[in-house]
Amino acid sequence: MTDGLPAYEQVKEWIRQHIASGEWKPGMVVPSESALMERFGVSRMTANRSLRELANEGLVTRVQGSGTRVAELHRISSKLVIRDIHEEVAERGHVHTTRVLKVAQEQASAELAASLGVRKGARVFHTVLVHLENSVPIQYEDRYVNPAAAPDYLDSDFTQVSPTLHLLQHAPLTEASYSIEACLPTAEEAKQLEIAKTDPCLVMMRRTVSGANVASIARLVYPGSRYSFAGQFQA
Amino acid sequence: MTDGLPAYEQVKEWIRQHIASGEWKPGMVVPSESALMERFGVSRMTANRSLRELANEGLVTRVQGSGTRVAELHRISSKLVIRDIHEEVAERGHVHTTRVLKVAQEQASAELAASLGVRKGARVFHTVLVHLENSVPIQYEDRYVNPAAAPDYLDSDFTQVSPTLHLLQHAPLTEASYSIEACLPTAEEAKQLEIAKTDPCLVMMRRTVSGANVASIARLVYPGSRYSFAGQFQA
DNA sequence: CAGTGGTCTAGACCACCGA
DNA sequence: CGGTGGTCTAGACCACTGG
Known part of the structure; x- marks a missing residue:
């Protein structure tokens, strides 16, 4: 234990190397705590x-x-980090703007009510907007929000504060789940994203939970030609 | 400290709740170690x-x-776990089979050589196969392998051992990176996946590193209608 | 039963930050 | 300078596994 590194890191590194080199194969026993002592x-x-x-x-x-x-x-296994899109665009040194298509209260359909954990016909918030990076559309965001989780959601100025950011700030996140698929855009989505109806898109369905409430359900549509998810893994 | 849970878990849970409830907002100081004592x-x-x-x-x-x-x-931020496809299908209780389209040695093009970290024109392994779940195609796998990382790759019986599994067993993984996009399939991919040329697909490009070598570069094509990546996050 | 990991303590030395 | 986190030790009690 002479190095500058902490002892526990040196031990980890020693074990990691034996595994990475293939010397210790999957299933083999690693030295016990007393052996390492x-x-x-x-x-x-x-x-x-x-x-x-x-x-x-x-x-x-x-x-x-x-x-x-x-x-x-x-x-x-690698971390897929889902970030606020404004922050992400800003980090690339580009300009993020928003086109707001809908800000409304609606009555929840049966299906939506079940997903949001509210009664059928209950009042829910509905926003639809398009995110642009240097004036090029990169995301179509269709989102329903549970008023119990973010009562003043509709008062937000979505050209300044993205829905994701508003929710993160007002409804602390406790749980989220998502799925990613490839789909063709709807006619409306294609029009707003300024792509052909035959251009494939990445579609992320995301559901976030805050405390006891389902906070929000979002459908995020990315033009396949302009966006990809990337990740990295280090052993 | 009366509960059945370990003390450190109880302390974590107490802090988590204060954060999740919004009582402690981002940037606020959390009780110090001595305060928690x-x-x-x-x-x-x-x-x-x-x-x-x-x-x-x-x-x-x-x-x-x-x-x-x-x-x-x-x-x-959530873990995206990339698993051996055979294991994944088996876990759903379905049958996984493989259609082998190509098993060959080739000379690396300039571009490929750069990606794999070998000399241009060097000998590389190339396999193309289709994975089926209950006889339905779910993945088209086009893969180049660095012989330095897995010398006996071509001797493997890919109907029994998937390339991913072979590589995991013979070339311990130290690093990986990937990206996911939405694309239309090539004519060949559409034919093999038994989908229309206009059906969008999820395409994952994956690069794995084993020790000092780039082990493999793969293009994995999933029919959008039959596959999605899902993930979950818990605070 | 011996060996393993899971947890916890009381005390210690150090490096760093901010007043 | 006092308070903070970063690390480490020697010893302890327990629960579990496997022969």
């Missing part, structure tokens, strides 16, 4: 932290009473 | 573990000497 002259708390963090990262699996093993399949 | 009657190591894990989860930020604060914007 001897090998590195560290306390058990330190050895424990190393193994626990590697387990959190998915590199090893631990079973009480049995031991620590190299994880079976290095699943390629 | 008093409040819960735990040792500093335990209080430290609670705050450290919350920081790893992105809920708070910590600055040495300054303190712990509620993180600025809850970015909706």
Whole structure:
């Protein structure tokens, strides 16, 4: 333990290298906490932290009473970060503007009511807008909001504050789920995004939960030719 | 500290609730480790573990000497897990089969050579196959493999072992990057996936690194009508 | 039963920040 | 300078696994 790095990091690094080199294959037992104590002259708390963090990262699996093993399949798992679109465009040094198509109160259909967790016919907020990057449309956003989660949603100026940002600030996020598909745009979406009706789009359906309420349900349509999701994974 | 839950989890949960309820807003200071020691009657190591894990989860930020604060914007960040397709299909209780279209050695074009990190004209492996779930095509996989990373790649029986699995077993994964877009299929892809040329597809480009080598570059085409990526996020 | 991981404590030394 | 987080130790009790 001579390096400048913390001891628990040195232990992690040593284990990582044995796994990455293929020397320790999936399913094989990794040195136990007491073995690491001897090998590195560290306390058990330190050895424990190393193994626990590697387990959190998915590199090893631990079973009480049995031991620590190299994880079976290095699943390629990576963080997909969903960000406020205004922030994302700004970070590229571009200008983000918004075209507001609809800001309204509506009565929830049966299907929508079920998704939002409100009674059928209850009052819900509905916004439709288009996000532009340097005047080029990059996202069509069709969103329903539960008034219980964000009572003053409709008072927001959506040309200044994106719906995502308003919700993040007024309805702390506790849970979210999404799915990504490839679809053709509807006629209205194609028109607003200024693309052909045959241009494929990435469609993200996103549902966010804030505390006890479903806060919002959104359908986000991205022109396939102008947008992609990217991610990275490091072992 | 009466509950059945570990003390550090109880402390985390207490903090999470104050954040989720909106009581503690982004930027506000969270109780320090010593404050938590008093409040819960735990040792500093335990209080430290609670705050450290919350920081790893992105809920708070910590600055040495300054303190712990509620993180600025809850970015909706979620794990996108990319799995071996055979395993994924099997888990749904369906049958996975493979149609092998090409297994060959080729000379790398300039562009491909650059991506794979080999010399132009170097020998590379090239496979093309279609994955079927209950006899329905769900993925067209066009893959180039660096022989340095998996010398016996071509000896594999791809009807039994998927390329992903072979690579995971023979070339331990150290890094991966991907991007997801919406595209129309090529004529060949449409034919093999048994879809119309106008049906949008999800296309994932994936690049994996094993140790010092780029192991493989793959283009994975999913029929939009039969596949979606889903994910979830919990605060 | 011995070996493993899961948790917790009391105390310690250090580096850093801000008044 | 005091308060904060970053790390580490020696020892402890428990629950679980496997032979």
